Amino acid sequence: MHNLKEIRKDFNAFEKALEKRSINLDFNKLKELDIKNRDFIQKREALEKEKKDISKSKDKSLFAKSKEISLNIEKINEKQKTVKENLDKILSNIPNIPHKDVPNGKNENDNVEINKFGKIPKFDFAPKSHYEIGENLGMLDFDLASKTSGSRFVFVKDKLALLERALSNFMLDMHTSKNGYEEISPPLFASENTMFGTGQLPKFENDQFEIKLEEGSDRKFLIPTAEVILTNIVKDKIVELKSLPMRFVASTPCFRKEAGSYGKDTKGMIRQHQFYKVEMVSIVEQDKCFEELERMTDCATNILEQLELPYRKMILCSGDMGFSAEKTYDIEVWLPSENKYREISSCSSCSTFQAVRMKARYKNQNNEMLYLGTLNGSGLAVGRTLIAILENYQQKDGSITIPNVLRPYMNNLEKISLN
């Protein structure tokens, strides 16, 4: 969320900065509400002062008047509240301002490649898709999942289940032992306020699974990513400077409705309602966001390099960036069956955008109160990594070679083949 105080300093600059996002926003309305709001505040405070003085004086002859003032305050307060609500509503739906490095663009086609890694594998046979391979092995079962749960679910079985677990463990080990992240096993439920903090609410409610605990209880949601819960660790906090940066990693299931992606990736496990993801979150001083973003992205690509999977690093254009991000790198892994790169990680700096929503702050060297910078990145999406391994490591006979670094996590298994 944007700080109204900052916006007010230069409305035009704010409007201009958001041009890249191509949102339709009534800036005049925003301006008008802000003025109205402050006007009401001034009126109310003047009355409050008057009332306070009477109370302090303890002059009984004025008590009746004080009562009258209270009624007046009430009226103005109602009006101010309504204006403020409208103001907040507009404000909470405005996305973050893209950083100047971010290329202008409409959609994913305008993303810009930064670099590439690895050799694209050549096959002397037609490479199969991950779901063919998995089904042939009898270790991916989509039919069973649709029977028990519906579409966009999968049963991962046997050695592929082991592989999935190995991937999670391998990634967690890397991030905790080499990259300085603290491992967290968090709740998978998030409160409404928590979802607001990272920007999933109010705008993207359609994508979230809501959980009903009991009639009339507070709203709860299944986390769409561990980012939500890890970032909110600092919600409502004033963090001590010496405890920065904070770095958290978690491997969790993620739940998404995937509304609006009907007909997209319907086959296979590219796009599911539920998937595992290893997520990194960094909480940093606000001026350290960009160096942290580079660091975090390196942590993600390093996993792919160790798994010897070919990838490319993209910088997202303004039109493809998430709501809370100011700058995002996507890591895309090579998928032979599709003959193209597909997203396997997304690392974003959110500047102070989430921190303002969460009221997450720290005091800098000069004892000034500042909002924190927050970053999140997948390190990596486990389901999609599984896919990438199936496809890139497939053999002619339908078996899968296990990447070297994963073997210690799989009882030194070297390949997965039909029993």
Added chain:
RNA sequence: GGAGAGAUGGCUGAGCGGUUGAAAGCACCGGUCUUGAAAACCGGCAAAGGGGCAACUCUUUCCUGGGUUCGAAUCCCAGUCUCUCCGCCA
């Protein structure tokens, strides 16, 4: 599910109708002392919002939302969360 206890500043913790934005301690910042550090001593130190070029000033805030009162951290009601005991249960 039943019975209690609690929620106060960055943290711990007093206050239980009016000089309380809030004692005390810790932490933090500045100073004295020291070769330097530590200790000791002295001083400072809440946030949000509004007004002002600024110095500064005003308002709000003691879990949340209502209520009583001229006046609420303090009294009443509802809710949320936490803890203890009993029951049940992975």
